[in-house]
Amino acid sequence: MGEKEDNVIYLDNAATTKMSRTAIEAMLPYMNDIYANPSSLHTPGQKAKEALELVRERVATVLGCEPREIYFTSGGSEADNQAILSAARQGARWGKRHIISTAFEHHAVLHTLEKLQEEGFEVTLLPVGEEGIVTPEQVAEAIRGDTALVSVMYANNEIGTIQPIGEIGKLCRERGVLFHTDAVQAVGHIPVNVVTDRVDLLSLSAHKFHGPKGVGVLYARKGIRLQNLIHGGAQERGKRAGTENLPAIMGMAAALEEAVLKLPFQSKQVADLRDRLIDGLSRIPHSVLNGSRTSRLPGNVSFCFEGIEGESLLLLLDDRGIAASSGSACTSGSLDPSHVLLAIGRVHDVAHGSLRLTLSDETTEKDVDTTIAAVTDVVAHLRSMSPVWRDLESGKKEFIIK
Amino acid sequence: MALYSEKVMDHFRNPRNVGALADPDGVGEVGNAKCGDIMKIYLKVEGDVIADVSFETFGCGSAIAASSMATELIKGKPIADALTLTNKAVVEALDGLPGHKIHCSVLAEEAIKKALQDYFERNGIEYDRSLFPDCENCDHCSHH
Incomplete structure (x- = not known):
């Protein structure tokens, strides 16, 4: 596959992939x-x-x-x-x-x-x-x-x-x-x-x-x-x-x-990066991985972060050159967040703060580390201006994601 | 992303007057986490003037930008001006919002009204209730 043409870290491979x-x-x-x-x-x-x-x-x-x-x-x-x-x-x-x-x-x-x-x-x-x-x-x-x-x-x-x-x-x-x-x-x-x-x-x-x-x-x-x-x-x-x-x-x-030819060795390589990304994002407080950790596509990482909304997260990641996706209502133009997140029992408040990162065989360890740092930063920034986060931190409301 | 105007993106990336004010004279919060937007406005009033204003918002890019712009539009202005701030004025100042994001500007207008109402209540100032959002009996947040 060709070299990366720009500096974008493309983590939306479940939406579509670059042609080989x-x-x-x-x-x-x-x-x-x-x-x-x-x-x-x-x-x-x-x-x-x-x-x-x-x-x-x-x-x-x-x-x-x-x-x-x-x-x-x-x-x-x-x-x-x-x-x-x-x-x-x-x-x-x-x-x-x-x-x-x-x-x-x-x-x-x-x-x-x-x-x-x-x-x-x-x-x-x-x-x-x-x-x-x-x-x-x-x-x-x-x-x-x-x-x-x-x-x-x-x-x-x-x-x-x-x-x-x-x-x-x-x-x-x-x-x-x-x-x-x-x-x-x-x-x-x-x-x-x-x-x-x-x-x-x-x-x-x-x-x-x-x-x-x-x-x-x-x-x-x-x-x-x-x-x-x-x-x-x-x-x-x-x-x-x-x-x-x-x-x-x-x-x-x-x-x-x-x-299919590359699958046997490539899926392990992608899955290792996926696990590195999951481990990194799990360190963000009050975050949760969506769906089974083990029975999971090699390239899929999906998280919910309490106290923030997904669209603003996507926009700020885009500013940092990271292309991601969210199941938030605001990105779809509808009022309800993704039916998938609701189906696994995420309540609306939490489902709005979702982020999907989907890797490919072109994703590097550096991409993953840059993404972990960027998401950690942006989540903290959005939480710092969120009245929901203030209420959660002050104990006025109880955290849903412990 | 070309979803938003440059003005919206500027206010989203560099929000003005963000955070809580110490000892506010009025606080107003509208929206709910279920529908994905909550805005909170803090006011400091001196005489008839909004001496200072700040916001906290949980929501999408346009919700954050609308809050930021709304605070800019009333800061240092007479209370009477803040009372008549419309969501349309917020949209215009932002060089427009996509159709399905107009409700963000409505929330900004309502959050300011709610904060002013809180200021009037705290100080025993009489006001016309019909001019203020009635969040207990309004279904805006579930039907926008």
């Missing part, structure tokens, strides 16, 4: 030379078609499935929408109108489920506890005779907790219930295999692992009838109309292979 050089270079021939439409009959078109089918095989190999089970989409959100709507409609044909998911899914899942509720489906959202992990036992208890689908994210986008997908997959397979996982934050960061995980439907997005934006994959196990979201031409076995974005697909495949 390998991915960019994999795209270029499909813009310069092999640019024809894979649906065209002429030789250039057939060359593109051949490339498309070869790249489908490569992606299938990484995920452990067959090429015909891979559908290229515009990204994770489209894949989530199509997976859930398809499974729901398939279930409805058998009179199954119950869906199980979790309280802290991505909005691409939650809002699709809300749409299905409006259509008469019943949705059970399992609680995730303070650790931010749903258990196979919870899923087992929730499954009913009319359950059409279980949808559980592989790893959470805000707090990085990894779910027991293999165990839930096994359970669902035994009980004959379709299982979807939103693996957008997981693929390329932890090992994912649709066969050993017994997943029926899986969504992924290229730009989360140094691939291009606007492209993703829906894996659908053979035998599952997908419903079109986009109608038109016969691309993607007739299940996703629109000329294939071949350059982006090539970039995604290259990024995916690179990420």
Whole structure:
């Protein structure tokens, strides 16, 4: 990967990543030379078609499935929408109108489920506890005779907790219930295999692992009838109309292979830096790590700091060249803080003071140490002007984070 | 970030009149931690004039900037002027705020009014109650 172009310490890799050089270079021939439409009959078109089918095989190999089970989409959100709507409609044909998911899914899942509720489906959202992990036992208890689908994210986008997908997959397979996982934050960061995980439907997005934006994959196990979201031409076995974005697909495949190849040694390196960052931020008084410390993505650090608000924290970190993210209401334009933080039991007062730092393989130990110092400083500065902090310190109010 | 004007960022980065005043003549606090903004204004009054003013704020960048600007707008001014300070004047002085941040300026106006009300109460000065925020019966903070 290329050198850092500026002095920004980019710690928002769960939002999106910088494209890898390998991915960019994999795209270029499909813009310069092999640019024809894979649906065209002429030789250039057939060359593109051949490339498309070869790249489908490569992606299938990484995920452990067959090429015909891979559908290229515009990204994770489209894949989530199509997976859930398809499974729901398939279930409805058998009179199954119950869906199980979790309280802290991505909005691409939650809002699709809300749409299905409006259509008469019943949705059970399992609680995730303070650790931010749903258990196979919870899923087992929730499954009913009319359950059409279980949808559980592989790893959470805000707090990085990894779910027991293999165990839930096994359970669902035994009980004959379709299982979807939103693996957008997981693929390329932890090992994912649709066969050993017994997943029926899986969504992924290229730009989360140094691939291009606007492209993703829906894996659908053979035998599952997908419903079109986009109608038109016969691309993607007739299940996703629109000329294939071949350059982006090539970039995604290259990024995916690179990420998976590097994973064994890189995840340890990133996780060590993550732990260093967690240890450093834990030294700030009245701070708390969000989500399990152990079952956690290698690059995710999420904290709440009592007595301050997240947006002002982000702005002051930005001033110091640190790009971060927050689940605070003020950054989203809505009144409520992140549903993920509320789901793990953080009360509003505390959830407003949240900070998410997501690392990549380009993050250095120096970046981590600079960030620890900056966050420590900025939190102290904001607390010094916070009437909430004054009340907490004077004992007028009790600390929520001890 | 281009979310805010340079003026907002200046007041956010270098807040004026920040901290508590010793022996204030009036204190006003509005907002709640649940919705993510609390502003507290401290006043020192000499005669009819706001001799000194300071603030403490828990909130986003625009909440801190609005508090800072509001204190600047009333410092050294007659009480009558402070009483008529509007949130619109705060927004204008900051060269604007994004739509969903206007409530921060409303909080600044209300915090100043609340501090003045406290000053009137402490000194037995009569005032028109209808001109002041009624935080006990107002749902502003849950519906902005």
